[in-house]
Amino acid sequence: MKRNKQGLCLWVAAACLVMGSAGARASLVAPNAGFEDPVLSDGANVQGTPVGWTRSSEDDTDLGTMNPGSSLFSPEAHGGDNVAYCFENCWIQYYTDETFQDGVTYTFTVYSGFTGSGSGGAQIQIRDITDDDEVAATNFNAQADSWDLITVSYTADSGDVGHGIGILIRSFSDGGYVLYDDVTLTPEPATLCLLSACGLAIMRRRR
Ligand SMILES: [Ca+2]
Ligand SMILES: [Ca+2]
Numbered sequence: 001m002k003r004n005k006q007g008l009c010l011w012v013a014a015a016c017l018v019m020g021s022a023g024a025r026a027s028l029v030a031p032n033a034g035f036e037d038p039v040l041s042d043g044a045n046v047q048g049t050p051v052g053w054t055r056s057s058e059d060d061t062d063l064g065t066m067n068p069g070s071s072l073f074s075p076e077a078h079g080g081d082n083v084a085y086c087f088e089n090c091w092i093q094y095y096t097d098e099t100f101q102d103g104v105t106y107t108f109t110v111y112s113g114f115t116g117s118g119s120g121g122a123q124i125q126i127r128d129i130t131d132d133d134e135v136a137a138t139n140f141n142a143q144a145d146s147w148d149l150i151t152v153s154y155t156a157d158s159g160d161v162g163h164g165i166g167i168l169i170r171s172f173s174d175g176g177y178v179l180y181d182d183v184t185l186t187p188e189p190a191t192l193c194l195l196s197a198c199g200l201a202i203m204r205r206r207r
Contacts, residue, residue: 027184028096028106028165034182035082040067042081050084054166055093062087068115068179078111078147078181084169085177086122091170095129096185100160105188107153108167114142116176123172126154126185129164142171142178 032052045066049056067081077083114120120142125134136154167185171178
């Protein structure tokens with residue numbers, strides 16, 4: 001009997017992993033998550049809210065899309081040619097077409113770097129569009145001439161169901177450019193699936 005439950009647990013776990021990996025491939029940020037639109041020559045930039053993104057801070061001359069040259073930022077783009085930038089204090093926001101689902105964990109990742117004087121203080125948020133409020137945030141210091149992966153996660157509950165999902169990237173820099181590239185926002189039901197299926201099986205085994 002124990003073996004049957006262990007077998008069931010392993011089978012459910014395998015099924016969950018298959019479903020989870022399928023879900024993990026489907027980022028909710030599309031299509032300009034790598035800021036490759038529009039095509040820019042090396043060293044060029046365009047000001048304003050990046051293509052496909054929804055909102056930005058009012059003074060949008062301090063933000064936009066650029067193809068960094070190696071003299072500005074030696075690693076250049078993390079992927080492709082372009083990145084998003086915020087000079088000093090600004091933010092950009094993306095609204096997905098999706099709404100929060102009860103018990104689902106949403107993980108927002110972005111690569112970030114810094115160039116210029118001063119500090120690279122910055123923050124990323126997962127936002128409830130319906131309430132126009134942050135639900136989770138990570139503060140960090142973007143590093144000079146290196147790309148670092150920044151992550152923030154949020155597990156939705158019943159009170160979030162039906163509320164729109166958004167993300168926000170902001171900079172508190174005081175004299176430099178915080179750079180961003182390759183944004184993902186992935187729902188991950190696999191964790192809950194594994195916990196509920198295998199947790200139940202293990203608890204029953206211990207009785
Ligand atoms: Ca890119
Ligand atoms: Ca370049």
